Amino acid sequence: MADPDESPVGPSMTPPRSEATALDPFFIPRGCAVVGASRDPAKPGHQVLRNLRAVGHLGPVYPVNPRERALEGWACYPDLVSIPGPLDLVVLCLPATTIPSVLEDVRCRRRDRQDVRAIITTAGGYAETGTPEGRTRQAELEAFCRQQQVLHLGPNCIGVIDTHNRMDTTFLLGTAHQPGGISFLSQSGAFGAWILQSWSSRPRPTGFNRFVSLGNMVGVDLVQAMTYLGQDEHTRVIGMYLEGYPDPRKLLLTAARVAQTKPVVVLKVGVTPAGRQAACSHTGALAGEDALYDGAFRQYGLTRVKTVEELLDTLQAFDTLPSPSGNRVFLMTHAGGPGVYATDALAALPEIEPARVTGATRQALVDILPPFSAVCRPEGHLDMTASGTAMQHAMALELLLGDAGVDAVILLDLPTLFLSAEALADHLLEAYGRASSRQPPPKPFLPCLMAGKWVAEGRRRLEEAGIPTFETPDRAARAFANLLRHRTLRQAGRRALTLPFPAAGGEAGRRQTLTEPEVYRMIAAEAIPIAPWRATGNPAEASVAATELGLPVALKLVSPDLPHKSEAGAVILNLAQADDIPAAWERAVTAARAYRPGLRISGGLVQRMARGQEFIVGGLRDPQFGPVIMVGAGGLLAEYVRDAAWRLAPVDEDMAMAMIGELKAAPLLEGVRGGPPADRAALARLVAAVSRRLASIPDLVELDLNPVMVGPAGAGCQVVDALAVRLSPE
Structure with missing residues (x-):
């Protein structure tokens, strides 16, 4: 759909809007009409009105139902044309087959009153059905909105929520409108509902700012919504449920710019491997949509999560925890077995190191804790045993937060008959307040109070004070690791934004496999080292x-x-x-x-003949992503080991070094069985050079340098076999 600002219908129609206000009609409308409003609780039109009332919407609401005089305290109107006041937003809670007649009313208002700036279509029955009728219906809806220059959200969506401006056009049950700094974009209405209801069911509902269900993305899509939220002063972190996007490079570029000021956390689904049947090279066999997305997210500074739990925890951590100054974590607990479990969870995350406290702190802990407490055995771990009181927990927390060798504290506790979650929470809050005021800025504190309903009140008290709680220590650890990764990711995204951004292109023409001599001649322009x-x-x-x-x-x-x-x-x-x-x-x-x-x-x-560690360097021209570059464990087993890192091409040498560091085979470059380290820098130079070549040849669809023999440090590396596929005109 064309942007309304590019070709306005006329001077009396919707004025151009900046990125910061482009979607305001959905969230801050001068008037909102609900077409299909109903008193039947089983109808979406009833629930939308209920939610507008529950959120305390401040603007005019106009239920449209010719058979009713009033609903939820608002006067009803027989149609859109009859509504007297200014009207910015129309929410269509009708079957798809009945919507065209309502759109004629929109056309009349646009012509006569120059209002109705946005439409939300909740109904399904459009292109998502895969039927000719559904596709035609969607094309007609898109054409109408484009011709009338009306913003459109949906179809097949559940609408929007804004807790700060008190707006809720969804038909969901029981959403807690707790203001906060999280904004969330979802391509699935059902998934969005899952997130909202998960937030609402916590001991203290998770605060959020804005929620957008995009549906089929006729009109407003991920890029426009991401840009808008990036300019929103109340949004501190953006979450996104992503199934796919027709122009992933455009989405990545937009999200990377936003992520320079606000973390962007992505749950990408559809990760099952699908073979590339046309692939000729080892590189092609190693590629897959998920592998490309994963590399692209790292390259452009986006935080990828793998589960709903990690998504929820990471968003809350970014919204409420102070930024960590380092990666040294101290684990304190009074539960032996869960403490061992937590230690394993922390050790599994390479971003986190155990904190080492000073001798003075260690002795102070010994002095205040029960006599059988295990203090710093191992380093970064405290088990005060079940004898630890709430006061002792608080004193230990205050000591640890005051130690310069501790960057964050994770607490793991279970309630007992002599240690209530409520008393523990109260003492911890006092200790955290004292430590933060004595030695600002505050350090991240991640309490895990386990046991469900038995700790609900204690968790509520902590979260009311702005301290997020976690159900398990591994969830807390992953959330904290994502906070740490963001700093590195943001730097990577900043670097990626400085590099060229080649067009994706597509495969058109006959695939021609080049011989090895032909490949060597083709890559010679980049001075790529060949044996x-x-x-x-x-x-x-x-x-x-x-x-x-x-x-x-x-x-x-x-x-x-x-x-x-x-x-x-x-x-x-x-x-x-x-x-x-x-x-x-x-x-x-x-x-x-x-x-x-x-x-x-x-x-x-x-x-x-050449000697060295065997790696593979290659790339593809993906129909959606364009040129992409890969480095991995090479040789005859490349396809079976499947140890590879991907990025969008081109990359520079620093980015190539980061790719190499992600490989399971990376330790081979440090030296094997007493041998000298290999020339990692030379391999990075080769990866960067190949990426430039891939980006500069539009008809190069596959390139495979395998193996690349990486010699000792300072000796360089050499390509000893090559394969490429180019497109030639039919």
Whole structure:
């Protein structure tokens, strides 16, 4: 749908709106009409009115129902045209088949009164059905809104909520309108309802600012909503439930800009691996939509979470916890087994280190705690045993928060008959207040009060004071790790925003697999290091080339029909004598033609043998993401190990170093069994150079350099095999 600001209908129609106010008609309307309003509790039109009343909406509300005189205390009107006051927002709570007649009323108001600036369509029955009728109905709705220059949300959505401006157009049950700093975007109405009702069911409902259900995204989509929330003064963190987006690069660019000032937390679904049937290379087989999204989120500074629990916890942590100054966490508990469980959870997160307190703090803890307490055994851990009182918990917390070696404290507790959650919460609040005022700024404190309803009141008291609580220590640990990661992610996003942003493009044309010599010539422009090689036409030429290149060498057949030569026996390694070349040539030809009868052989390639750690560097031109770059564990097992990191191309060397650091194979670069460290910097330079080449050749759809032999530090790296696929005109 066209942006209303680009081609206004006329000077008397909706004026241009800035990004900061573009969606205001949904949240701060001068008047809101609910078409399909009803007194039947089973109808969405009834629940929308109930929620507008429950949230305390301050503006005029106009129920539209020709059979009623008043609903929920608001006068009813037979149609939109009859409403006397200014009207910004129309909420359509009607079946899809009846909506066209209402749109004619919208057309009349636009013509005669120049109002109705936004529409929310809750009904399904549009393109999501996959039927021709549904697609046609959606196209007609989109065309109407574009022609009338009306903002539109939906169809197939549940509407919006704004706790600060007291707006709720949803038909959900029991939403607690607790103001806070979280704003949430959802492509699924049902998932959005799950989040809202999860927030509302906590001991103290989680505060949030704005909620937007996008539905089929006719009109307002993720990019426009993200941009708007990025400018919203009440939004401190943005959550997003993402199924997919037709232009992911545009979405990433928008979210990266927002994430420079507000964390963006994403739950991406649809992660089951789908094979790329057209893929020819190892790189293509390693790719998948989720792998590309995961790498892109890291590159552009977005925090990805994997579960609903992690989403809820991370959003609340960003909204309420102070920013951590470091990653040193101290775990205090009075429960032995759960404390061990929590220690394992913390150790599993590489972002977190155990805090080491001073000798003075350690002795002070010993002095105030029960005699059998385990203090700093291990480091960063305190088990005060079940004898610990609420006062002792408070004194220990105050000591730990005052220690310069502690950046955050996680508390793990269970209620007992002699330690109530309420008393514990009260003492902890006093201690946290004293510690924060004595040594500002405050440090993150993450209490885990376990046992469901038995600790509900204690959790409520803590959260009323602005301290988030967690149900389990592993959830607290993951939330804190995400706070720590955000600093690194934001720096990555800032760097990514400085690099070129190539268009995605698509695959059009005939796929042509290049031979190894053709690939080497194509990548030569970036001075990519390739082990010395020579193309030859016969065994005699190959023997001469071997002598000139320096023995030992590898002999490979060159054929446009053989993208993977090793499995066909078309590669002979470690030939130490030039006289061995002719016989090796014949063996390779015999094996390859047995593997694929009728194989075309255009010659051979002789290459000096290289040594080092085997990695793979490659890339694709994805139809949605455009050029993408990959580095991973290489060699014959690349597809089976599936150890790879992805980014959108191009990347710089710092970004390439971060990619390498994500690999399970990265420790190989530090040296194996006493061997010297490998040249990680050279591998990063190669990744960056390949990414530039991928971005600069629009018809290059696959590139596979495998293996890349990474030598000792300072010795560089060398490509020893290559495959590429380009598009040629039909």
